[in-house]
Amino acid sequence: MSVRRVAILLGKDLKYGSKSFVFIMAIVAPLLISAVLNLVFGTFFSQTAKLGLTDQGDSRLADLVSASDSVQTRTYASTDDLRAAVKAGAVDMGLIVPQRFDEEVARGSSIVLPGYLWGESLAKNRSILVATINSAVRHLAGQEVPVNIETTTLGETQSVPWNDRILPFVLMYAVLIGGSMLPASLLVTEKQKRTLSALAITPTTLADILASKALMGVLLALVMSVVIMLLNQAFGIQPGLLMIVLGMGAILASLFGLMLGSLVKDINTLFAVNKSAGILLYAPVFVYMFPQIPQWIGKVFPTYYIVQPVVEISQQGGTWSDILFEVSVLAGLIALMVGLVIFSTSRLAQSEA
Amino acid sequence: MSWQIVRALIAKDFRLFFRNRFFAFITVLALVTYIVIYFVMPRTVDETLELAVYAPVPPPILEQVGAQGLDLEFMESEEQLRDVVASGEYVAGVVFPPDLMDKLMSGEKGQLDVYFGTDTPDDVQDAIVVILEELAYLQTGQMLTVRVSAEMLGRDMVGAQIPLRDRLVPMLAVIILLMEMLGLASLISTEVTGGTVQALLVTPMTIRGLFAAKLTMGASLAFGQVVLFMAVTGGLNQQPLIIILALLLGAFMSTGIGFLVASGSKEMTTVMAWGFPALIILTVPAFGVLAPGTVSGWVKAVPSYYLVDAVHQAANFNAGWSDVWDNLLMLLGFDVLFVWLGIVVLGRKLR
Numbered sequence: 001m002s003v004r005r006v007a008i009l010l011g012k013d014l015k016y017g018s019k020s021f022v023f024i025m026a027i028v029a030p031l032l033i034s035a036v037l038n039l040v041f042g043t044f045f046s047q048t049a050k051l052g053l054t055d056q057g058d059s060r061l062a063d064l065v066s067a068s069d070s071v072q073t074r075t076y077a078s079t080d081d082l083r084a085a086v087k088a089g090a091v092d093m094g095l096i097v098p099q100r101f102d103e104e105v106a107r108g109s110s111i112v113l114p115g116y117l118w119g120e121s122l123a124k125n126r127s128i129l130v131a132t133i134n135s136a137v138r139h140l141a142g143q144e145v146p147v148n149i150e151t152t153t154l155g156e157t158q159s160v161p162w163n164d165r166i167l168p169f170v171l172m173y174a175v176l177i178g179g180s181m182l183p184a185s186l187l188v189t190e191k192q193k194r195t196l197s198a199l200a201i202t203p204t205t206l207a208d209i210l211a212s213k214a215l216m217g218v219l220l221a222l223v224m225s226v227v228i229m230l231l232n233q234a235f236g237i238q239p240g241l242l243m244i245v246l247g248m249g250a251i252l253a254s255l256f257g258l259m260l261g262s263l264v265k266d267i268n269t270l271f272a273v274n275k276s277a278g279i280l281l282y283a284p285v286f287v288y289m290f291p292q293i294p295q296w297i298g299k300v301f302p303t304y305y306i307v308q309p310v311v312e313i314s315q316q317g318g319t320w321s322d323i324l325f326e327v328s329v330l331a332g333l334i335a336l337m338v339g340l341v342i343f344s345t346s347r348l349a350q351s352e353a
Numbered sequence: 354m355s356w357q358i359v360r361a362l363i364a365k366d367f368r369l370f371f372r373n374r375f376f377a378f379i380t381v382l383a384l385v386t387y388i389v390i391y392f393v394m395p396r397t398v399d400e401t402l403e404l405a406v407y408a409p410v411p412p413p414i415l416e417q418v419g420a421q422g423l424d425l426e427f428m429e430s431e432e433q434l435r436d437v438v439a440s441g442e443y444v445a446g447v448v449f450p451p452d453l454m455d456k457l458m459s460g461e462k463g464q465l466d467v468y469f470g471t472d473t474p475d476d477v478q479d480a481i482v483v484i485l486e487e488l489a490y491l492q493t494g495q496m497l498t499v500r501v502s503a504e505m506l507g508r509d510m511v512g513a514q515i516p517l518r519d520r521l522v523p524m525l526a527v528i529i530l531l532m533e534m535l536g537l538a539s540l541i542s543t544e545v546t547g548g549t550v551q552a553l554l555v556t557p558m559t560i561r562g563l564f565a566a567k568l569t570m571g572a573s574l575a576f577g578q579v580v581l582f583m584a585v586t587g588g589l590n591q592q593p594l595i596i597i598l599a600l601l602l603g604a605f606m607s608t609g610i611g612f613l614v615a616s617g618s619k620e621m622t623t624v625m626a627w628g629f630p631a632l633i634i635l636t637v638p639a640f641g642v643l644a645p646g647t648v649s650g651w652v653k654a655v656p657s658y659y660l661v662d663a664v665h666q667a668a669n670f671n672a673g674w675s676d677v678w679d680n681l682l683m684l685l686g687f688d689v690l691f692v693w694l695g696i697v698v699l700g701r702k703l704r
Contacts, residue, residue: 050646069479070477070480070482070483085646088646089645090647091646094503105498105499109498110498110500112500112501112502113502114502116503117503117506118506118645119508119509122398122514123401124400124401124422126511130487131483131486131487134499143495145489146490146492147462147463147465147485147489148464149465149482151468151482152467152469153469153470153471154439154470155470155471
């Protein structure tokens with residue numbers, strides 16, 4: 001296998017393959033799916049009350065309000081910026097905190113806090129904002145809360161936010177469509193256009209061709225999975241470890257794509273096989289979407305060993321020791337897939353010779 | 354330019370469009386899907402926090418909480434309260450003990466037990482605690498010397514909030530128009546690559562007639578669908594003339610963009626390659642309607658902003674001609690620009 005020839009073939013695939021429908025879908029679809037799912041389940045439509053503040057002095061009010069989970073706080077440099085933000089609906093309410101506010105509150109002076117209220121803000125958000133501001137002001141005034149409030153969460157299972165639940169699905173989609181469908185479609189197109197046979201009479205070996213297709217898939221899957229993780233702010237505190245797992249996932253997907261591409265005859269069959277295999281490949285993501293499904297069911301499917309380490313690292317702060325078993329299984333699956341690719345492509349080599 | 358020839362070409366283009374199974378299927382499927390999405394989304398906005406309350410001796414302050422954005426439902430026992438919270442019927446349940454008022458009046462600290470469901474978000478839990486603390490302050494007569502005086506910006510929509518599905522309508526309208534842009538671009542590029550356009554131009558068909566046919570076909574296909582969508586979803590209930598005019602201008606704009614996309618494409622995949630980025634950029638302004646405040650002022654540089662804003666203002670706020678004339682004028686300007694650019698660029702390719 002020649003590295004130079006692989007690089008030339010990869011360059012050619014990047015130049016011409018990047019115009020293919022699968023390549024475009026591999027880039028556009030995960031981004032669109034991520035955006036749409038975030039719109040529906042994520043923080044984009046978060047109804048948390050939002051407060052804008054312009055501090056004309058050096059008040060502690062902003063810090064006290066920011067410390068509360070009940071509101072999201074944003075600060076603005078000027079009154080004009082604050083007004084524009086309220087008018088656009090970026091915040092539900094905007095408050096202008098005057099100079100020496102904290103001292104006046106401590107002294108018990110009567111103060112009117114000027115501000116703006118967005119006409120479309122929800123009634124409950126207005127109440128939450130006023131209560132939160134009052135609570136912060138009472139804190140500044142040194143008032144003591146007259147009640148103890150004891151909170152209890154009812155139910156056995158811990159709630160998992162929907163944007164955490166859908167991340168595995170979007171990630172799997174990015175890895176599988178870029179990692180497996182792209183190399184498979186490139187290989188099938190070469191077979192259909194008979195360029196594979198043409199290449200067979202040049203010094204280029206089948207291994208060179210397969211390596212270039214696999215590299216293309218690995219690169220695209222890796223780039224898209226990193227983009228998805230960044231978009232979902234799920235990179236976690238172990239980016240190096242996460243990259244290794246994502247890279248291994250991309251390699252497994254790409255090898256699967258090569259096997260698929262070498263076995264099927266045309267694009268239509270490839271899409272049909274992909275649809276049929278889809279339920280098996282995406283099955284583990286349902287375990288994350290619906291925690292009521294027993295976790296062991298996910299472990300039956302190979303793609304679980306890509307998703308689980310990623311979820312462990314990004315959502316649970318996992319380290320090497322936490323994902324060692326899954327990564328070992330993933331490495332084993334890669335080795336097994338290499339064997340399957342060698343077996344399936346040997347038939348291809350015979351037919352193209 | 355013979356109108357008879359133009360008419361014949363339009364009829365042929367419609368047949369060709371629906372012969373392309375991909376675009377014909379996508380067109381019908383997308384329209385049905387959008388309508389289904391609209392109708393399955395909630396038709397109302399939940400503006401209040403619904404709490405279950407067990408209070409054998411209700412504190413007087415509870416009579417005032419209606420104005421606090423809370424909707425209280427009194428339970429007969431603490432067990433019932435726990436059951437309804439655990440089942441997710443209410444976001445929280447609050448138990449006010451019988452001796453609460455006695456303790457507060459004697460200067461002792463009272464005790465409140467609050468139950469949350471597992472699905473109650475952290476911010477809502479915190480907000481309920483803050484509101485209950487504030488109620489306790491008020492109950493004990495601890496008034497604040499600080500008062501918020503906020504100027505209302507825009508119409509006060511409390512009690513008349515716009516449901517999310519109605520905010521989604523302008524985005525779906527833009528997507529419908531732009532999907533047709535992709536279909537038209539694919540049709541034109543296939544004809545150019547196949548040489549049928551060049552063949553047409555050696556007949557009495559002029560290039561002006563050719564563009565008139567494509568423009569009419571593209572705009573009417575897009576316009577027909579989007580008006581149907583708006584009519585079915587009730588989007589034409591307010592200011593129908595303004596909305597129809599805005600959509601018509603939008604249809605011409607998408608056709609002009611379709612010409613541009615077709616000029617740089619050879620077949621369906623390159624249409625997708627050029628068309629999808631255009632589609633994504635042009636849908637950005639609709640996000641500002643879906644989630645106000647998420648896009649900044651630069652969004653006004655995107656031509657579809659004027660379509661989205663006009664439709665949103667007219668359909669959701671009953672805005673009249675004097676409110677949206679500037680949007681319509683800008684839209685007309687972009688129509689002229691894109692159609693002219695599309696004809697020039699595509700015309701060069703044909704010549």
